[in-house]
Amino acid sequence: MTPLRRLPVRLAPVPGESLDSWLAAFSRRLATPARDLLPALGLDVTTLRGSTTGLAVVLRDDEATQVAKATGVPVPTLHMMTLARYNAVLRTDPSTRRLMPYHAWTRRRGTWFCPRCLAETGGRWQLRWRLGWSFACVRHRCLLVDRCPDCGQIPRPDAGLLHIPLASRCGARPATASRTHERCGADLTASAPHELAGGHAVLAAQRLIDTMLTTGTATFGLYTATAAGQVFTDLAVLAPRILGTAAMPHAADPAVGDLAEVYQASLSEGGTAYHGAGSGPGHAVHAAVAVTRAMAVLSKADATAAAAALAALPAPGITARRLVSPHDNGPARSISTMLTDTLQRARHTLFPRPPSPSKARTARPRTPSGRRHDLLGSVQHCPDHDRAPPRSNRSPCPTRQRQDSDGPPP
Numbered sequence: 465m466t467p468l469r470r471l472p473v474r475l476a477p478v479p480g481e482s483l484d485s486w487l488a489a490f491s492r493r494l495a496t497p498a499r500d501l502l503p504a505l506g507l508d509v510t511t512l513r514g515s516t517t518g519l520a521v522v523l524r525d526d527e528a529t530q531v532a533k534a535t536g537v538p539v540p541t542l543h544m545m546t547l548a549r550y551n552a553v554l555r556t557d558p559s560t561r562r563l564m565p566y567h568a569w570t571r572r573r574g575t576w577f578c579p580r581c582l583a584e585t586g587g588r589w590q591l592r593w594r595l596g597w598s599f600a601c602v603r604h605r606c607l608l609v610d611r612c613p614d615c616g617q618i619p620r621p622d623a624g625l626l627h628i629p630l631a632s633r634c635g636a637r638p639a640t641a642s643r644t645h646e647r648c649g650a651d652l653t654a655s656a657p658h659e660l661a662g663g664h665a666v667l668a669a670q671r672l673i674d675t676m677l678t679t680g681t682a683t684f685g686l687y688t689a690t691a692a693g694q695v696f697t698d699l700a701v702l703a704p705r706i707l708g709t710a711a712m713p714h715a716a717d718p719a720v721g722d723l724a725e726v727y728q729a730s731l732s733e734g735g736t737a738y739h740g741a742g743s744g745p746g747h748a749v750h751a752a753v754a755v756t757r758a759m760a761v762l763s764k765a766d767a768t769a770a771a772a773a774l775a776a777l778p779a780p781g782i783t784a785r786r787l788v789s790p791h792d793n794g795p796a797r798s799i800s801t802m803l804t805d806t807l808q809r810a811r812h813t814l815f816p817r818p819p820s821p822s823k824a825r826t827a828r829p830r831t832p833s834g835r836r837h838d839l840l841g842s843v844q845h846c847p848d849h850d851r852a853p854p855r856s857n858r859s860p861c862p863t864r865q866r867q868d869s870d871g872p873p874p
């Protein structure tokens with residue numbers, strides 16, 4: 465292997481930039497596609513699956529050393545340009561260079577963007593825009609744009625390994641492209657983002673998220689000097705539930721009413737913003753509404769107030785069970801005791817236990833022990849048995865039915 469030489473051109477990253485954005489800027493400066501540039505930086509292009517996106521997820525130590533040697537950018541700075549810098553609050557997989565979606569609450573590919581930030585920096589992309597937790601630009605007071613206005617795809621900083629990416633231009637291959645190398649090329653700085661008024665709840669939620677990502681701790685509402693990773697785990701559970709069960713924003717909503725139109729427009733006909741508990745948000749407005757509402761719950765002073773706010777969220781006619789059901793996904797994904805308490809209290813508010821005169825009549829069926837008195841007891845307490853005679857071909861009592869199918873009575 466040819467020893468690496470320091471490149472004749474220096475190009476400093478801009479603050480907060482992602483590694484693939486910086487590599488794209490390098491490609492432009494040297495008029496060299498990534499396929500030829502990366503080997504000069506000591507990087508193996510054969511493992512990249514046709515894109516530099518994975519390099520913005522994880523850069524191995526030996527790779528960072530090589531890139532630092534070739535470019536003069538310090539190793540710690542290079543690591544700060546990858547999502548692995550957020551490993552306290554999300555999970556990256558070094559072997560696949562992918563984010564684990566659950567923890568990051570993010571999309572699988574591409575990145576949302578602020579067109580005004582792109583315009584100001586000459587087409588440099590922020591690393592944070594890749595996280596589902598980033599949905600607004602607090603500097604320009606707008607929602608992030610999540611699709612190319614021309615081809616409708618989620619753009620990314622590079623244009624594949626064979627192309628020199630154009631600054632702020634969409635490098636996606638249009639679905640209607642007839643040639644393999646055809647690229648969209650739309651000017652992304654011309655996108656019109658949804659403006660947010662100063663003091664908007666969405667901007668406040670985004671500022672809180674940004675502070676947690678920067679400091680690694682959280683002190684607000686239910687949390688006191690809590691590790692940010694714990695709060696993001698709580699949000700990763702709560703935000704999708706809110707997407708699936710809460711009412712869509714309407715104009716009269718004091719917090720997110722102005723997003724009603726853009727929210728409605730983001731949904732395909734009959735579509736939903738909810739795509740499963742482990743799935744990230746599909747649009748920036750979905751993330752903005754869900755996280756802002758989740759933050760409004762978690763920002764309450766105690767679990768009682770938080771539960772009342774949560775219980776007020778379900779849309780009429782939507783079953784709220786999913787919103788407040790207990791969460792158990794193992795110790796690696798444990799929600800905080802504060803959120804557990806909040807869910808339990810909200811559950812009792814939304815689904816109060818009926819004043820049952822007879823505990824036995826509402827008891828869940830169980831497998832009988834096989835002893836005679838137990839079987840007779842089950843039959844006696846079977847609610848259907850008390851109300852009506854059994855149908856001819858099967859027992860109405862689940863307990864009895866289970867016994868019949870398990871084997872002959874003693």
Ligand SMILES: [Zn+2]
Nearest residue numbers: 578581601604
């Ligand atoms: Zn911006």
Ligand SMILES: [Zn+2]
Nearest residue numbers: 612615634648
């Ligand atoms: Zn495009």
